[in-house]
Amino acid sequence: MKNKSLVSINDYSTEEIMQILELAKYFEENTEQNLLAGKVIATLFYEPSTRTRLSFESAVQRLGGSIIGFSDSNSSSVTKGESLKDTIMTVANYSDLIVMRHPLDGSARYASEVSNVPIINAGDGANQHPTQTLLDLYSIKKTQGTLKNLNIFLVGDLKYGRTVHSLLLALMDFNPIFNFISHEKLKMPDEYKLLLDARKIKYYEHKEFTDIISEADIIYMTRTQRERFSDQLEYEKTKDTYVLRNAMLINTKPNMKILHPLPRVNEINIDVDDNNKAYYFTQALNGVYVRQAIITKILGLK
C-alpha cells in the first residue's frame, strides 16, 4: 500500500482492507502519537464537508503532522480558472500526501495520475468515497466482532447513494444477507443485484419497514434527497415511510447497531439518539482512527 493512492475501494484487496481495520484498532488505543512529525498533508476540499475534512485534519494533527489546503474552492486559484491538473501538480510540491474532495466523477483517479505524491479520495462526485466505506467496515467489525455472516439492512436512497454501493461491494466477500428498504424509485440498481446473484448472495427487497428488522445485525440508514423526486407531492407522501423511530426498535437484536454516514435530516428520529443501538456518532469518531491508519499505511510509517 506504500505510496499507492486510494481512489476506489476496489484498489484494496480484502487482505489490505483487513490490515487497515487492524491498524485502525491500534490507533483507537493509541490515538495521540508523533508519527507524522515533519509531514505535511494537503486537504483540498472543492466541496463542503464537515465530517470527512475535520476527521482527516484531526487524524493528522493527533499524529503530529501539519495541514495545508482549502475547505472552499472560492479561496483558491480555482476561481481564476486553474485546472485540476495544475492545482494538483503545484500542491504535490508542497506536501507528502493529498486528500481531495471534488464534485466531478473520476477527478480523484485523474489527480492520482498527475500527482507525484499519493492521493486519498475523500469523495469524487457521485463516484467513490472509499474512506467512508473503510470506516463503515470498521464500525461493523467493532460492534459485531466480525464482518462475516451478518444480516445487513440498507435503508433509504439505494439508487444514488454511493456509500451503500461501496459498502455492498466491500461486504460481498463476507457471506452477508442483505435486506433493502426503499421507495420504488430509489431501489438498488440492477447492476448490483446481478453481482449479488452471480455470487449467490441472498437479498430481499422491501417497500417499507416491517417486523423483519428484528433480524438485523446492522441497519444502515441513508438520507433521501428531496431533489431525487420530480414529483414533490410524492416526496412529501413518502418521506415519513423511511423514518426510523425508537419505538420500532423494541424487538431488534441486542447486538444490532444503527449506522448512518451523516448528515442526517429526519430519517432517524432524534428519539433514537439515546438508544444504545444508535451508533452513528461513534461511527463518525471511528473515521479518525481509520483515516490515521490509511495515512500512515500509505506513507509507509506503519
Next chain:
Amino acid sequence: MNKKELKVNAIKDGTVIDHIPAKDLFKVIRILKLDKYNNQITFGTNLESKKLGYKAIIKISDKFFEDDEINKIALVASDANLNIIRDYQVIEKKTVTIPDQIIGIAKCFNPKCITNNEEIITKFTVVSKKDVSLKCHYCEKIMDKAQLIINQ
C-alpha cells in the same frame, strides 16, 4: 470484377474497408482520422448489402493499417472486413476485433465525468465485446453502444 465493386474505383495498392454500416461511415472516418490523410481515398455509402441493409465502403490508396490502428473501428463497425490490395489483387482479407482498451477515441457519456471538464485523453475498458459496453477508467460508469460518442 462484379457490378457492385464498379460503383467505386478499384485501387492499385492499399486497403479496402468493406461492410461498414452506412450510418456509421463518418464515425469510422473520424476514428481513423482519414481527414488528415493526403492519400487518395474513395468513400461509397448507402450501397445495398444483404447482411447490413445498407453499407459503406472506404478505399485508401497506399495505406496499410497496423492491427491496433484498424481494430478501433470495431467499436462502431464490428462486421467490417479489410481487403489488402497489392497490384490490383486482394492479397489478404482481415476482420476487426474490439480491443480490450479504448484510448482517446470515445467520449464519456457522463457529463459530470472529469474527462468532459478538463483536457484529458479518455480511457475505457471494454466490459463486453458482444454488446460493446465500455467502462470509463475515470468515473467508472459503464456506457453502452447507444451512448457512445466518437470524438471529433
